[in-house]
Amino acid sequence: MTTDGVAAKRADARRNVELVLDAATTLLATDPRVSLNEIAKAAGVGRVTLYGHFPSRAALVEAVSLRVITSTDQALSTVDLAGDPRDAMARLLEATWQLTRRFGAVVIAADDVLTPEQMRRVHEGPARRMHALVQRGRDEGVFRRDMPVRWQLATIQAVLHGASAAVHRGDVTAVDATRLVRDTVLAALAVTS
Template sequence: MWTGVRYERYGLNGRLSRRARVRDEDPQPADDGARAKRSDATRNRANIVTAARDVLAGDGDASMHAIAKAAGVGQGTLYRHFPTREALVMAVHRTDIAGLVDAAPLLLAQHDPVLALRLWLDHLAQYGRIKRGLGSALHTVMHDQLMTEGYAPVLRALAHLLEAGAREDRIRADVTADEVMLLLGFLWRIEADETWSSRVERMLDLVVDGLRPRGSERGHASL
């Protein structure tokens, strides 16, 4: 024989009662504790990557303990996110590449194409400076893999900036992203000393000036 509770849930005809259906369909209350833990984990990971970038840029041989201390987390937290040193360095590299790629459209939305390109090149220069520190923290094979992996998306971001400038006749249309990257090779060779910023700034200004349309090309465009 069915119990009263079962009658309440299913009704006399054996169908799920409206009250039971509503109760079953009600969404479960959000687990605020679990959500807070996920938020903390995301924040810790971001802090670790940022700290690792700063520490390794200054000392490619810095220990995981030094990175954990700079990030303000325990070593257990560090190793939960990044079980190996290589995994952490790869995360730093990929985060920086993503930042470079994402910066191109954002800068174009806020500035004219020439200024957007110049500001993006500043980001690229900082990436190059950090990359030198990260290089000594990676095995040669892994370093080559990451450089190859990151080159194509950075090249596409640069091409996007150049094309935007060419459409407005602010940047020469006969220059490719590959050619500009070759010109920017000096970024990886300038010694990171007290003169680094001033030397890089001057060299980048020269590159951007060289990318402006020649007088004859600008004149034709205005006809």
């Protein structure tokens, strides 16, 4: 095979990976239990091609999760975190929730198939931003210091994931969840007398 033939094959493979990731992101964002067959069909590729690039559902969900988190992290980098940490946290939570809402079912799919270590890895970027803001709030005396920062971050993540699941189940509306996420987290972080 010529060098051009190898390059064309590689380009086709990259295109197929993108098609699968695009289809999986779209479908998993609305249905965390969507089948790999449905994803392959939506991507316009065969199951063999899908499995050639993603040997398991977990591998595909992890790739989609990393893609979504990267996109989310880029979007969150534009949130103004200056000023009072409580106000900054409210802005960050609202922006985070809007992205979580958009990709909410991906979170549910990830919870179903990824290990705790994989989940930690896909959340590293956004967690750094949240960690810095929580630490600043603690340093300025407006966020609680009587519990570990890691616990506070885990609580924030759990509230966001719980809201996503609640919206997906129909327990609350996505609009109500914005307020509930913000108010729940800010109450959990608030200094108590």
